Amino acid sequence: MASGVMTEAILIIASIVVATSVAGIVMSKVGSFESTFTATSESQKNIMLTKLTIPYAIQNATSTTIVEVWVKNVGIDPVTNPTSMDVYFGPIGSVKRYQYDTSATDDTWKFKTLPTIIQKSDAVQIRITETSLSAGTYMVRITAPNGVYSDYIFSIS
16 A cells, blocks of 8 residues: 555656656747747838838939939838948849949949938938949849848939
8 A cells, every 4th residue: 555655656746747847848949939939020020111212313424434323211110231231233134233332443332421320211322333334224223131122213325
């Protein structure tokens, strides 16, 4: 009788230890899933609240190798790292990516006035330096660091 009670007590204690271990593992996985879900939700929220528009682009009147592009943040979230934006430009069908370069060497882009952040309703001017501009239809795409982009098509004569 005493050995049966002792066996039952050992089995109950072992069951409690196993149940506690399983609960700990499940809770840690739930916490890991929750943090992943939260990070994904924040990223999606940032994308939904970011919106850029290009109201105007034109060839520079005094330097025919420069294209002036105005970009406006019409979204709610600011663009916090403007120099990480991607700029694509070129004739329709052969658009290429341009590197950011403050010295504005050939086939690069820079801000006319460098912003530290592009807040809601801010408009910034970008200068694209392209050595081989000729008459035709061009496209410019500005992409924010989170992937949100805006396109603009215009002609150079």
